[in-house]
Amino acid sequence: MSALFDGFWALLGLKVLVSLLVILNVALVIIFAELKISAHMQSRVGPYFAGGRYGWAQPIADGIKFIQKEDLVPRDADRPVFKLAPMVVLAGTVAVFVIVPFSPTLVVRNLDLGVFYALAAGSIATVGVLMAGWSSANKYSLMGGLRAAAQLIAYELPLVLAVVGVVIHAGTLSMSGIVEAQAEPFFHLGETAIHLPYLFQGQVIGFGIFFIAMLAELSRTPFDMPIAESELVMGYLTEYSGIRFTMFFLGEYAGMFAMSAIASSLFLGGYYFPGLDSATFGPIVLMAKVGLLVFVMIWFRWTFPRFREDQLQSFAWRWMVPLSLVNIAVTATFKVVF
Amino acid sequence: MTPRTMPGSGLAKGLWLTLRTLFSKTATIHYPLEKEVPVARARGVIALDADACTVCMLCARDCPDWCIYIEGHKEMQPPAKEGGRPRSRATLDRFDIDYALCMYCGICVEVCPFDALFWSPDYEYSETSITSLLHDQERLGAWLETVPDPPALES
Numbered sequence: 387m388s389a390l391f392d393g394f395w396a397l398l399g400l401k402v403l404v405s406l407l408v409i410l411n412v413a414l415v416i417i418f419a420e421l422k423i424s425a426h427m428q429s430r431v432g433p434y435f436a437g438g439r440y441g442w443a444q445p446i447a448d449g450i451k452f453i454q455k456e457d458l459v460p461r462d463a464d465r466p467v468f469k470l471a472p473m474v475v476l477a478g479t480v481a482v483f484v485i486v487p488f489s490p491t492l493v494v495r496n497l498d499l500g501v502f503y504a505l506a507a508g509s510i511a512t513v514g515v516l517m518a519g520w521s522s523a524n525k526y527s528l529m530g531g532l533r534a535a536a537q538l539i540a541y542e543l544p545l546v547l548a549v550v551g552v553v554i555h556a557g558t559l560s561m562s563g564i565v566e567a568q569a570e571p572f573f574h575l576g577e578t579a580i581h582l583p584y585l586f587q588g589q590v591i592g593f594g595i596f597f598i599a600m601l602a603e604l605s606r607t608p609f610d611m612p613i614a615e616s617e618l619v620m621g622y623l624t625e626y627s628g629i630r631f632t633m634f635f636l637g638e639y640a641g642m643f644a645m646s647a648i649a650s651s652l653f654l655g656g657y658y659f660p661g662l663d664s665a666t667f668g669p670i671v672l673m674a675k676v677g678l679l680v681f682v683m684i685w686f687r688w689t690f691p692r693f694r695e696d697q698l699q700s701f702a703w704r705w706m707v708p709l710s711l712v713n714i715a716v717t718a719t720f721k722v723v724f
Numbered sequence: 725m726t727p728r729t730m731p732g733s734g735l736a737k738g739l740w741l742t743l744r745t746l747f748s749k750t751a752t753i754h755y756p757l758e759k760e761v762p763v764a765r766a767r768g769v770i771a772l773d774a775d776a777c778t779v780c781m782l783c784a785r786d787c788p789d790w791c792i793y794i795e796g797h798k799e800m801q802p803p804a805k806e807g808g809r810p811r812s813r814a815t816l817d818r819f820d821i822d823y824a825l826c827m828y829c830g831i832c833v834e835v836c837p838f839d840a841l842f843w844s845p846d847y848e849y850s851e852t853s854i855t856s857l858l859h860d861q862e863r864l865g866a867w868l869e870t871v872p873d874p875p876a877l878e879s
Contacts, residue, residue: 425750426745426750427742427743427745427746428745429745429748429750429751429752431750431752434754685743686739689735689742690735
């Protein structure tokens with residue numbers, strides 16, 4: 387067995403397989419959480435019968451149903467692009483997990499340019515969305531795709547700029563490095579060392595901007611204009627059915643997981659929690675933090691209405707970008723002065 | 725002019741409301757496992773007291789959906805007194821209500837001059853075939869058991 391795992395390709399294949407399994411399972415769990423939490427927030431019960439108890443098998447049943455559906459391609463659609471788009475979205479989302487550290491050793495690849503890579507890979511999904519909107523030969527899809535492109539470009543900027551504050555603090559672009567920097571004691575109160583994640587080391591505004599931009603990047607409510615049901619049928623998803631729709635759907639929830647994992651690592655201390663051994667409890671701690679962020683995202687979705695397109699743009703350019711720039715300036719100043 | 729509130733307090737209010745609802749009990753009744761108890765006057769199904777029916781056809785004629793089918797014939801009754809004239813009496817051959825058509829307006833119940841039709845709050849008679857929703861005289865008579873007693877008269 388060990389001879390098999392010595393090979394680079396065998397190890398790569400194993401890593402890909404394990405990551406895909408984890409991501410898809412977590413995506414299913416998040417879908418189920420969304421179904422249940424949204425239901426209870428509306429005083430409903432949600433899935434109840436599937437799987438025997440609490441409807442736990444509902445997302446699996448949904449997936450099986452989607453796979454059975456006919457894979458429709460509109461007559462006028464740009465066939466290859468139309469068929470490729472969901473794969474691009476899913477692949478771009480999954481690629482982000484390469485640099486997410488689940489524990490000091492449990493990481494697919496600890497890149498020195500981790501943060502840069504994550505933000506770059508995360509933006510590939512945008513191309514997929516634009517491809518889907520363009521190739522569908524449908525005005526609603528095109529509108530949705532264009533809205534998505536405009537929104538994602540507008541919010542990519544504050545997202546990156548919000549991260550810069552953390553990078554200045556940590557002095558590294560590596561995700562593991564950033565997490566380890568947060569594990570260092572922030573200051574000493576007498577004998578006891580006080581460990582604080584970057585959220586409490588003055589990156590509150592940075593985290594706020596990152597979280598809002600993250601919601602926009604994921605097209606989650608209140609930033610779900612690209613698939614605004616009341617205006618655009620289903621936006622760029624309008625013409626998709628069957629397995630390709632499922633890929634978009636999974637991509638959305640895997641994206642929630644990915645972005646939450648990055649946000650947890652950058653701002654909330656990642657796999658580190660004071661008093662818990664990172665090597666053993668690391669993955670659990672990270673998943674707890676991810677779960678918290680995912681819950682907040684679901685909570686927002688079922689509470690807030692959707693922005694108008696112009697409100698969204700002016701919010702991004704007039705508030706988020708200047709605020710994140712100020713955040714960088716202040717962080718840099720403090721870093722230099724202290 | 726409304727008093728100025730803190731910006732974003734509306735957002736917090738909304739979040740608080742959804743969070744509170746999340747942890748409060750749901751209003752759902754898990755139907756097949758637990759049953760809703762409808763109020764006594766609920767319009768669930770129409771019951772027929774065939775003995776009271778005189779085949780006057782008022783209900784069938786007033787039904788907006790024409791979902792009541794009535795057939796009857798006359799039978800001669802022996803005279804009540806010796807040497808009297810034999811009486812004719814209408815007997816019911818068929819009384820069907822098609823619940824696939826019925827819109828539960830209750831006009832038939834209102835219009836019946838002999839109190840042969842009643843509302844029952846029972847509602848569990850869904851079928852897998854639409855033709856099975858045609859309830860015949862026997863089935864309509866069986867619903868009579870589920871009819872609640874009328875409220876007591878005011879003294």
